[in-house]
Amino acid sequence: MTHLLRYIWYAFVLIVLQVFLIQNLNLFGAFSNFFTPCVYLAVIIGFPTDVPRTIQYLYAFFIGLSVDILSGTLGMHAFTATLAMGLRELGFVWVLNRSMATFTDVINIHTIERTAFISITVFVIVLHHFVLFFLDDMSWASLPWVLLRTLCSGLLTFVIIMLIQTYYINKKKYR
Amino acid sequence: MKGLLILLKKVFPFIFFLLLEIVSLVLIFQNNRYQRSLLYAHINELTISFGKFSKQVSGYFTLAGENEKLARQNAELWSMLSRAQGLTDTLPTKPFAPKIFKQDSLLATQDVVHSKTSLSSRTPEYKYRAARVVNSTLYRQRNFITLNVGRADGVRPDMGVVSESGVVGIVVNVSSHYAIVASLLNKEIRISSKIARTGHVGSLMWTGTSANEGMLSEIPQHVNARMNDTIVTSGYSTIFPKGIVVGIVKKVRQNKGTFSDIYINFTTDFSNLDYVYVVETLHASERLELEKKTMGE
Numbered sequence: 001m002t003h004l005l006r007y008i009w010y011a012f013v014l015i016v017l018q019v020f021l022i023q024n025l026n027l028f029g030a031f032s033n034f035f036t037p038c039v040y041l042a043v044i045i046g047f048p049t050d051v052p053r054t055i056q057y058l059y060a061f062f063i064g065l066s067v068d069i070l071s072g073t074l075g076m077h078a079f080t081a082t083l084a085m086g087l088r089e090l091g092f093v094w095v096l097n098r099s100m101a102t103f104t105d106v107i108n109i110h111t112i113e114r115t116a117f118i119s120i121t122v123f124v125i126v127l128h129h130f131v132l133f134f135l136d137d138m139s140w141a142s143l144p145w146v147l148l149r150t151l152c153s154g155l156l157t158f159v160i161i162m163l164i165q166t167y168y169i170n171k172k173k174y175r
Numbered sequence: 176m177k178g179l180l181i182l183l184k185k186v187f188p189f190i191f192f193l194l195l196e197i198v199s200l201v202l203i204f205q206n207n208r209y210q211r212s213l214l215y216a217h218i219n220e221l222t223i224s225f226g227k228f229s230k231q232v233s234g235y236f237t238l239a240g241e242n243e244k245l246a247r248q249n250a251e252l253w254s255m256l257s258r259a260q261g262l263t264d265t266l267p268t269k270p271f272a273p274k275i276f277k278q279d280s281l282l283a284t285q286d287v288v289h290s291k292t293s294l295s296s297r298t299p300e301y302k303y304r305a306a307r308v309v310n311s312t313l314y315r316q317r318n319f320i321t322l323n324v325g326r327a328d329g330v331r332p333d334m335g336v337v338s339e340s341g342v343v344g345i346v347v348n349v350s351s352h353y354a355i356v357a358s359l360l361n362k363e364i365r366i367s368s369k370i371a372r373t374g375h376v377g378s379l380m381w382t383g384t385s386a387n388e389g390m391l392s393e394i395p396q397h398v399n400a401r402m403n404d405t406i407v408t409s410g411y412s413t414i415f416p417k418g419i420v421v422g423i424v425k426k427v428r429q430n431k432g433t434f435s436d437i438y439i440n441f442t443t444d445f446s447n448l449d450y451v452y453v454v455e456t457l458h459a460s461e462r463l464e465l466e467k468k469t470m471g472e
Contacts, residue, residue, distance in 0.1 A: 075202030
């Protein structure tokens with residue numbers, strides 16, 4: 001239960017970071033539209049798997065909803081964050097070849113193989129970003145732009161998640 | 176019951192996941208104007224294409240009924256056409272004009288003295304009844320077609336049968352609900368026909384060799400029949416109205432005698448007949464009786 005509360009706190013921090021820093025910072029000037037990482041994916045991917053699945057989905061849903069409310073995109077992040085949680089599960093089952101019932105631990109870059117973790121992360125990030133940007137545009141004509149945004153923002157999200165996983169979690173020795 | 180509960184417990188997280196996704200989608204389309212307008216446009220498109228599709232499907236299922244309706248309408252129109260032709264045939268051209276012998280206008284020359292009052296009282300000469308082919312033979316020397324109309328529908332022997340593409344045959348036998356038609360592919364059938372271009376009349380019969388080849392005989396050798404000339408009914412008999420297409424000239428063979436044989440291709444495809452029309456000549460018996468009395472046969 002304590003780590004659940006901790007993860008709610010992490011979520012709060014990342015949401016604030018996402019909405020007030022990343023989405024307003026214009027780090028990439030004219031290309032900022034292409035570089036909008038979704039840092040909250042870090043807590044979704046790293047969320048403990050021993051928590052009931054309904055709680056996992058609810059957690060992701062509320063993270064997304066909070067981002068939506070604060071950035072005026074009602075529903076879009078809620079949809080994709082919940083989807084990301086489902087995709088994470090799918091990734092675990094496929095990449096680790098284990099059924100969800102056997103997960104009783106926290107999954108991060110230190111508890112499973114590095115390549116397996118990277119595969120799951122990339123899988124979740126790419127699909128999450130693609131669906132998010134597609135929902136934003138909703139037209140097949142702008143598919144190349146959606147793919148470019150997915151690539152650029154996804155790359156940035158991936159780097160941020162790997163940094164958090166490698167340094168922050170390692171430092172805390174949280175397992 | 177216990178198994179059901181276990182199953183429910185197993186799938187509940189997934190159902191919950193779907194529920195959250197649906198809630199999110201509802202939020203998206205309720206609160207974002209751009210997405211909502213796109214969704215409505217897509218739904219509209221989908222509804223229209225679904226409507227088109229269902230109309231096509233339902234249209235296919237009602238096709239049989241539609242065909243029947245069209246066939247009936249055709250029969251009515253042909254009856255009307257024959258009435259209209261009867262009227263134009265009797266129209267006087269000029270009060271004392273010399274007789275102009277035009278092709279297909281024998282009646283016109285005879286009826287030129289008719290007064291206008293007689294036109295309005297004139298009744299149609301032919302009546303058409305739609306019928307469906309229920310059976311047919313193709314590969315015998317005497318081929319027959321069975322129609323789904325009979326005595327009860329007013330069909331009698333010696334009535335002509337035509338289709339949209341041309342002459343089909345002659346009714347030879349009827350029961351109360353069916354009629355047997357000797358098709359053109361029957362060596363006993365002779366049809367009085369003429370070359371539409373020249374107006375020369377001959378007797379048409381099946382050669383008995385292939386299902387689409389006939390021969391027009393008794394055409395004098397001086398008649399210059401050409402390839403692709405159209406052969407139509409002469410209208411001399413009481414069976415067919417004049418001018419109904421029978422076939423197209425394929426080959427002309429000069430005989431040693433005074434006549435040439437003209438080989439034709441039937442325009443009717445006897446292997447693919449469905450709707451046909453039985454032609455009733457309305458004053459046939461009167462005409463036949465008069466002819467018989469005069470010619471003493």
